[in-house]
Amino acid sequence: MSDDIQQQYDALALLSGGLDSILAVKVVQEQGLRVKCLHFVTPFFGKPREVNRWESMYGLDIAVVDVSDDFVSMMRGRPAHGYGKVLNPCVDCKILMMRRTRALLQEYGARFIISGEVVGQRPMSQRRDTLNVIRRDAEVRDILVRPLCALRLDPTEAEERGWIDRSRLLSISGRGRKEQMALAEHYRLPEIPTPAGGCKLAEKENARRYWPVLSRLPDPQARDFKLANVGRQYWAANRWLTVGRNKADNEGLRKLARKGDLVFKVCGFPGPVAVGRQIDDDPWTPEEVAHAASFVASFSPRAVRSGELVQVELSCAGSSGQLTVMPSRQPGPEWAENQWLAVREEIKADARKLYDE
Template sequence: PATLPEREGWVDREKLHDITGRSRKPQMAMAEKFGIDDYAQPAGGCCFLTDKSYSAKLVDLWKARDSRDYELDDVMLLKVGRHIRPKAHFKLIVAREEGEGRFMQGYKRDYISMLCTSHSGPLVLLDGSLSAEDLYLAASITARYGQGRDAEQVDMAIMEKDGSERTIQVKPLAVDKMPEEWLI
């Protein structure tokens, strides 16, 4: 959709360059083309808004909250993990590797978290309001990303924000049962 600057005639989208990603090489080449050689060193890699995956996660955050009101921690968590939204009222943030899991450990008091205890698997944070049925769905999705993905049942620890913990057994969600539109 057209942005406000486009609708007001301030910007012509057709004249904009297709600059995406974190690399600053296209901007530096353009500066050279126009004979500009005195400019501040670009801080390549720091503008996450040019990253399509990050931008999609930010838009999802805004839609889920029906507001653009968020905390720094919300923005930090957009940088890590697989974000999966199986229902409009909650999403999972699944650590992709050990470093992300360690980072996400710092948020366990702010979110319900899950971890497979019968097999090796990722830490998962749950954002939103979940019913008991939602917790089972989230646990089966979580199990799908661990070493128990082919097991008949796995044990999943659910840690509440207050530190209380319980274990449930779930069947891991089959790969073909997870709709593509759940992935953010």
């Protein structure tokens, strides 16, 4: 590595796009230090389309880092530190991002890491003991600086070695926002972003979409969770059908369909696109395909009102054909959307099973 690359940045910052992460960068930049911000994305969080706007608005230097595969792998194996109130593995998520940031230090020629965490702000991931667990398990104990609350924590090697001036760091704690708002005014931020959040795994509506993917597919991948983000999600045992709700969904589903998927579209009537995700070693039977086509057709009001058999175009693996069906949600498998209360009990049972093992 050349000297030019080694001297490119002083620190790497985890940047969610929330207020705290932006302020943490500003506190460090105010010391004349060069910061490269890393914005992590997965199917569950991240706003890569906002990066250019953030760079211009806040004077930041940002790189997008996609950790989808690593994140889904962690979810498949179940997070070592468990979930929050919904399906959010906040502690393991932060450890994963810290580890990836540590691995990128040499690439960017940086010496330490900064994050916008505040002691006591979040009940699961920002308790003092949890903050210590994160820096221990991510192996960043000596190089992780939390500028907003550093004075409430023990000095790190980065501070003791003078890479950053500890006396100019802050001692914010708790869930209040008064000090952050004052800082935002001090730095004249043109727009006050949300405190952070934005993780779909923390929302019940999304958790009920994701849990069946995680628990019923034999080897769920990032692309499966991307599909779960779109349209209506229906399951019949381990058969999964996604039905578009509008034009945007329909276009999105066509893009997300992979080679082995079944893609349905009613012919001659306005209606949704639907994707049936097949498992390679467990293809759908002809009867299941026909029932799914009938179910999809039932989402076309005009097709239903016709009272007649309709044609449904079926595409799979580069070939296509048509099925003649009656629009109906019966007979056949009982396609159903998973409800949060039932999903919550499944998540709890899964956690108990892992604990017993």
